[in-house]
Amino acid sequence: MKVIGIIGGCGSGKSEVANLFKHKFNAYVINADKIGHEVIKKGTNTYTKIIDHFGKHILDDHGHINRKKLGDIVFADTEQLKLLTSITHPAINKKVYDLIITLKEEKKMDYIVLEISAPGEGAIYPLIDAYWYVYCDLEKRFERLAKYRNMPRKKAQDIMSKQLTDEQFRQYAHVILDNSNTLNETYQQMLRALNKV
Numbered sequence: 414m415k416v417i418g419i420i421g422g423c424g425s426g427k428s429e430v431a432n433l434f435k436h437k438f439n440a441y442v443i444n445a446d447k448i449g450h451e452v453i454k455k456g457t458n459t460y461t462k463i464i465d466h467f468g469k470h471i472l473d474d475h476g477h478i479n480r481k482k483l484g485d486i487v488f489a490d491t492e493q494l495k496l497l498t499s500i501t502h503p504a505i506n507k508k509v510y511d512l513i514i515t516l517k518e519e520k521k522m523d524y525i526v527l528e529i530s531a532p533g534e535g536a537i538y539p540l541i542d543a544y545w546y547v548y549c550d551l552e553k554r555f556e557r558l559a560k561y562r563n564m565p566r567k568k569a570q571d572i573m574s575k576q577l578t579d580e581q582f583r584q585y586a587h588v589i590l591d592n593s594n595t596l597n598e599t600y601q602q603m604l605r606a607l608n609k610v
């Protein structure tokens with residue numbers, strides 16, 4: 414069972430690639446962003462720490478963290494993002510690590526696919542056998558984020574400015590997929606990378 418880390422910038426197509434892994438190659442997909450959303454839910458220690466630092470104005474009417482509000486703050490300010498991740502990353506890392514260990518013990522899947530924006534530090538990373546970098550033409554990413562997520566270009570630029578550059582991603586990559594065209598073209602590249610054709 415191989416553990417593959419899918420890396421790439423915002424809107425490059427990591428989730429689509431992970432989805433192809435799940436449906437075509439018997440993979441269990443772990444999405445670090447989704448786990449990040451779980452660990453900041455109301456009632457968790459992480460939630461309390463975030464409110465202590467950022468204040469109650471980031472809450473919605475039901476007392477849940479309004480992720481858009483928090484995102485607007487942290488993606489516009491590197492120091493605030495660092496603070497947020499110093500609170501969230503230990504909780505995310507623990508959940509991801511425990512899940513990978515459980516899946517490895519179960520031996521049911523051919524792949525464990527971990528969707529993360531970039532490689533980081535901690536116990537998870539030595540478990541990753543290979544990094545697959547999802548590249549996508551920058552304009553295509555802005556276009557897709559605007560069309561499918563209603564994300565303004567400025568917000569997308571703010572997020573991307575906090576992520577690795579194309580060159581840095583390439584340095585980590587064992588496999589590079591170009592997802593600038595159709596998903597079928599991306600799938601064909603995956604088949605080649607996995608020696609299926």
Ligand SMILES: CC(C)(COP(=O)(O)OP(=O)(O)OC[C@H]1O[C@@H](n2cnc3c(N)ncnc32)[C@H](O)[C@@H]1O)[C@@H](O)C(=O)NCCC(=O)NCCS
Pocket residue numbers: 422423424445446449450453480481483484487494497498501502505529530572575576
């Ligand atoms: C700021 C938050 C609340 C915004 O939530 P929201 O649902 O609006 O956005 P989402 O999580 O989908 O992220 C939007 C884009 O930003 C990227 N992103 C998220 N966190 C980071 C980060 N610390 N550094 C770089 N890119 C990031 C995501 O991969 C995605 O491409 C949320 O992203 C968050 O809590 N981030 C900090 C935790 C974290 O680092 N999560 C990433 C997984 S390790």
Ligand SMILES: Nc1ncnc2c1ncn2[C@@H]1O[C@H](COP(=O)(O)OP(=O)(O)OP(=O)(O)O)[C@@H](O)[C@H]1O
Pocket residue numbers: 421422423424425426427428429430446557558561562592593594595596599
């Ligand atoms: N090849 C493609 N053709 C058409 N649409 C695509 C393609 N790849 C991705 N998309 C769409 O573009 C958007 C961004 O893709 P996706 O969510 O997979 O990116 P991501 O890298 O996971 O983003 P994030 O880091 O923000 O989570 C989605 O709406 C997705 O359906």
